[in-house]
Amino acid sequence: MRPMLGILAILMLTTPLLAAGRPMTIDDLLAVKSVSDPQVSPDGQWVVYVVSELDRATDKTNSDLWLVSTRGGDPKRLTTAPGADNHPRWSPDGKTIAFTSTRGGSSQIWLLPLDGGEARPLTKLPIDVAGPIWSPTGDQIAFAAEVYPGKTPDETAAKDKAKEAGKSKALVFDRLMIRHWSAWDTGKRNHVFVADVKTGEAVDLTPKLEVNTPPAPFGGSEEYAFSPDGKELAFTAEPLKDHAWSTNTDIWIVPTQGGEPKNLMAANPGGDAQPSFSPDGTRIACLSQARAGFESDLWVLTVRNRADGAIEYQSKALDQPVLSYQWASGRSHERTFEGRIFAVVDDRGTESILEFIFTAPVKNANQSYVQVKGGINTAVQFAQPEEEIVFLRGDAAHPNEIYKAKTDGKGLTPLTNHNGPLLSPLDLAKAEPFQFPGADGDQVSGWLIRPPGFDPKQKYPVLFLIHGGPQGAWHDEWHARWNYAMFAAPGYAVVAINPRGSTGYGQKFTDQISQDWTGRVYDDLMLGLDHALKEYPFLDASRIAAAGGSYGGFMVNWIAGHTDRFKALISHAGVFDLTSKYGTTEELWFPEWEFGGTPWDKPEHYRDRSPSTFVKNFKTPTLVIHGALDFRVPDAQGLGMFTALQRRGVASRYLFFPDEGHWIVKPANRIVWWREIQGWLAEHLKNQ
Template sequence: MPPQDKRLPRRGRAVQAVGVKRFGSLAILAALVVGPLVTRPVHSALPAFSPTPAQPPAAKAPRAMTINDLLAVQVVSDPQVSPQGDRIVYTVKVIDRETGRSNTDLWLVDRQGKTPRQLTSHPGSDRHPRWSPDGRSVAFLSDRSGSTQVWLLPMDQSGEARQLTRLPLDVEGPIWSPQGDRLAAMVSVLPGKSFEETAETLRQRREAKSQAKIYDDLMVRHWDTWDDGTRQHVILIDVADGSARDLIPDWTAHAPPFFSGSSTDYAFSPDGEELAFISEPLTEHPWTTNKDVWIVSTRPGENGRSATPRNLTAGSLGAEAAPSYSPDGRFLAFLRQERAGFEADQWVLTLFDRQTSGVRPLTLKLDRPIEEYAWTADSQAIVATIDDRGSVALVRLDHPAQREYGPDLPRLTPTGTHRGIRPLPDGGVVMVRHHSAAPGELFVLPAGSDAQLQPLTHHNADLIASLDLNRAELFTFKGAEGTDVTGWLVKPPGFDPSRSYPVLCCIHGGPQGAWHDEWHERWNYALFAAPGYAVVAINPRGSTGFGQTFTDQISRDWTGRVYEDLMLGLDHALATYPFLDGDRVAALGGSYGGFMVNWIAGHTDRFKALVSHAGVFDLTSMYFTTEELWFPEWEFGGPPWNAADPKLYRAMSPSTYVESMRTPTLVIHGALDFRVPDSQGLAMFTALRRQGVPARYVWFPDENHWILKPANRIVWWREVHNWLDRYLR
């Protein structure tokens, strides 16, 4: 799955990211690993690969990237600005190569970017830091006690972190009330049961001799997890003693939404008396994308029970996400998709006026999806990021209560990808910035119209300096129907324009996703190019960031204009860049990209080799085994037995064209992939071998739609590179 998965754990979100992408791109939005500033030992011993030093001698010439280098990158994320604006706490994730597990710690850097300081060093995961309103402590999540609980780290004096919560269930996503006396967080509970009753029931199930699962309704599983009856609920935690209560104890739906939900899906009002949260419908259906904004009093109602929540968006059948109160309390902002059943509709920043109850869209005319956003402290502006023509750009919406915003809204950052935006009290913005030749680091954009980005951290500087990396280059061509379409070209290391290089044509997932100028932790341009390949990554019809009409044009047309865009884009690249060898070209894709690779196998012989990861093979069987049914029902106009065009499922299935498949194909799938079940990959492999086509099937019993474990990632890259080497060298 390539960038920004559509069918992936949907989104990142406001103040995080709301890029919700479906199938297969490698998003947003997702991530992993090690490097130079780590203070504990860096281990490196995984099957069949010798370790690569994280800090090679400076005298050595830059070299091609290896999988060990990708696994050695320190992942910088989640910056949080202190209330005074002088310090930023953030997280750094590395991989422990011996255990194959990631380790995340908290770091601190000041506003001027002086030497960052590591705050925690406990094995495991210390993450999700959030400053208390007075700036004296940071709440964070840690699994150091055996389960994930909230801990508090003093910041106004030296001292050890102390455990705040001791619930029998894992806690996620703590945020502070403005008064600093409470935290809101989320816990998965059995509706109507206490935390203790839930934990005991789940323990009994785990220890039962029979592990049979019995269901009376959908959905029975989601992403990589079977439904165990628990639902995510928002809880309140007393900071004085760590006690907690469920704000919505009898709620039968996920609130915030399962899997895609995060701490950006609930927010305190400035007075702390109200909490806004996002919930799925109380009667859940896997054929609806509907999610609403609800509000509830944070004070107990009669008899000590929680107050009854109120639905603010009951008339909307699309999805809402990421509620956020303006600091002055006048407005409640949120993200909205208008069209019901379409998870790739434009995310529009919307304002609810708490005095008049009026609702107004702010960015509908912008024609770009909002990825994340945050209010400035004076309530006079909102900073946001937008998916924009292969970059994720920062914008500023001044005086949001007074106007709407169109395509002329200035982009404040250059090409690249910018996430984790946090406003500074002085008008500047802190963010994580990365691009195709550099992994993420913290940057600050000072206030002012002529301000330039300034780096705050350099965790990966030594590693990147040792590598020969080429920045992705944008090109534009005429696609299907004469429409302007763009793509990226990445040259191989040691590039020599007089040489001829084999070409990898990479196809992103989603299908409503995009290839960005980004550092991807799985489908990494540089690592694809490392053996001496040129990478061509095209954003065809269906891609996000090019206007909603462009995105819409893939629905019910998975194999028409998008296929033509891809072929015309490849033709353009071969004609434009003389160093590309048109006789040695392979196509690779994941999820929808894997579907397109399977389609290509039955429709052209122009490629020497194919790589299909988690690809759809047969649309009808896919419909009956995937979980989120709204996706195929939107994309193909209804279920197979009642579609607008009953022939569509069959006509667009790669399985229909097996007889024409001739190209050697590497097929990869994970057993825990419930989005595109692994039977799709096995069926593709079976079809190829029954036809006598050279093929290999790589199946991971412990992976889902993505390949995440370090040892498995090494196997994945080894198999992909070996397959390409066999047919392109």
Template sequence: AVAVVANLDENRAATTNNDIFLIPTKGGDPVNLTKANPANDNNPVFSPDRRWLAYRAQTRPGFEADRQHLMLMDWQNRQVRDLTSDWTLSVDEILWSPDSRFIYAQTEEEARTSLYRISIQDGTRERVVKNSFDQSPRLTPDGKTIVCLREDSRQPDEVFAIDLASGNARQLSHVNSKALAQLDMNPVEEFWFTGAKDARVHGLLLKPPAFDPSRKYPLVYLIHGGPQGAMQDDFHWRWNYQMFAAPGYVVATVNFHGSTGYGQEFTDSISGHWGDYPYEDLMKGLDYLEKQYPFIDSTRLAAAGASYGGYMIYWIGTQTKRFACLISHDGVFNPESMYGSTEELWFPEWEFGGPPWESRETYRRWSPQNFSQNFSTPMLVVHSQLDFRVDVSQGYEAFTALRRQGLPARFLYFPDEGHWIIKPRNRRVWWNEMLGWLEKYLKGDGSRTE
């Protein structure tokens, strides 16, 4: 038999109820193995001895960022156990040991990843890989070595082998080594500060090439999307720290309330609070950076973000005048109108407490559109026609509000892209426009008129 994942609910736009179905290879009707759970069940993996089925499950219907539990089903009696009931982190990728005694589970943890070995007998666990950013882990047939893709802020993905006994990692591929040897790139540095609700909040900072601590540098503040996501120590193929730093900017980012990798309670805290806790974290993080790093020029600040990060750019634009310029990519500007045009109805219904006619106060409380009379900062608005998650009309609304008030604004439109800029040719245009906008306001004469 084959295990597959499908959502067969009548209104799939309003539900996250993925289920695991068993399809007999010799024919017959599919069997729903997870019918009892109205939330998301996914990623089924059979054990090598075929006695067990491991999979991930969430417990709250309609919430895409709920914690992913590691579930174990006894294939003989279909009894299910939660192996991570006492965890606060979500399980990402899962794989079996060759002897079917252990499951290896990868998690996101404080801007990096960790790999845990979990006993299926009693759920005891041991962290066997930490402090790196790894993807697609696979075990060798003898169960002694993990092979994975590894990256960090200075290196795109390469293939690594990790000896599980010693923890030593060995690089197997060198696809990018020759090109990287010609570049001057700094590693990210970590910082922590006290943010909203007196919580410890984590951030990353990257210095530009040929950094001189005696100089003053403009700062580019990057804001992640999700909103339940995180900025990590990776070599992102779009929001790449090194590309933003290359013209001579310090780059910083904060994993504000709602970010993943810091426990589920921290992740949950953003729902219904789009404009207060995260914004407070970002402003307190900026205060900390200006105080702790004297090479940051507080008169030349820029911020950029996509999706929820784009929303936060609009929100920042209505709440403060600290920035010389802003960049919003595919951001939510008007949550009420966004609700009527997104393909994911479950998303705004969870984040704002229901549809607009049931929770209008929350939609309007956190709507940048309602405060757009406060806009005062030049802004680049980026949006794409094929974005069905955050419709292009959100960008039109924001651009109209900016220009109607006579503010410097530019609209970058991609007719053939969706929520992300995928095509290499378009990505070149995207980078040229982004860096051009930053240069105009961070390296120009400081004028805010266009």
């Protein structure tokens, strides 16, 4: 039996007694308050936002609305009812906040008057609703809800009740996709509704659409927007056919009084998302991808003329993905249009805020200015009349808090500090960037995180992290799950490389992993680790473990068959056999793009890049982790990896979560996840 080793005891014995603070624990991580969704009032004087925290007694998250002045001062808690109060949005006159709340049992829209008085429910539907946004005219609120196409909310609830009462739970399908991420297709779809602010009466604007709008499973209210006159609603919808092997999404527009939706982006075969009208209504912006079938193609900010659909601005020259954006101003003249947009851009391991300034018509004369750099900056809001921006800001050592700055990035000032008391006794290291020559001699980047109580005279075991995607990146961020400080807490130095395939380093660099999952990216990873070992003498080359999730888990499985340099491996939700994974995953566009076709088109490619092909080389002790509800990388992949390790006689352990999907999110399960990972590392990286 594996000896039971304390999470912190093994390696903290060598750290100085007079450290600046103590290492973080899982209790600390779970106690962190999530600050999110800042929304600036129409007069620019106030910010309403959400604070969420875990109730350890019930293992549930409670969310409340808070208010803080843009001039500073102590925040004020606006809601106190148990449950989840989320997604606050100001009315155009600034007198009322609409939000969703579960205080009545289901998720409904509530209205909170700012001049005093209690919140009241607006909608009282028999189904959950989400994502309320106000019409600029203040008489309607749009929101999203799941219904059976052609059915009302009442009919949807009745059908669900009948299904629940039925003795058989059999499902019948005639087409893909039959399940997505962690849920089976029940036939319901997200639809966009509008509710009358006075009566709460709601109307489905997309009753006949048999696809999700906003797209499932992660689309929110950023995927629909009112026109400035309130007469139209633009929204994002999935493809009407070939859903399982198409990445195409389009921007549609529909009258708010009802009518047939019109597809504005049918000519673009790639993805379109996040529609938004210019303040004067003469333009419509969105994010677009040009290539069909590639979910990680460059997201480009695109501005079109409403009158003729002509593209007047695109951010292609930036060569970095635009993640989100907000109009700051826009005014039209007889011949020109002037506009400003603030956007969040994936920027070499950080997320920067850029300001786009343009005058139409412009074809290639793009102007963009980086205003806020460093760490992760998201959820940007423009605040008039002070010409300020309000946003969330965090980094590897700090969870998100709300900040403000002038529109040129100067005067950066925190407005909240909800986690300060929690963080003050902890020793949390910054993420230190480094660069090195990669597989082609080009520059590749990585991060180093020192352990708590760091002493440069000591030698520290190394935990080598490999990110998922594969088109993703390790950012200078506070992560709720794969948290650098938690990995470093027992006394490990953390090294995280952004090899080719990583986003934010130019689209060519991102593209270079497709159809080459095991070539140059593997070289980048090994070269990056070699560089770190040479550059930082306190890293112990004799005690290194590697861990990764999703594609990172695949690469850990690949490493198991190709090198013995690691003392231990941790594979979370990793692909073991590419051919079997193709037939059981849901988003078929992904393997078809990444491997150049189907397994019957490219059998050698699938076989030669499958970790299952190299099982005879497995020697390294490996912890395998998987969730039963993971439909992206089905759990048979984890079981196959564990079976191969056991059959080869390799020290291994299988951590299986029957109630989790691709990510481990439930608090009790997160505690087990960290306990097993840190126990595995302690066993195999202990002093020799």
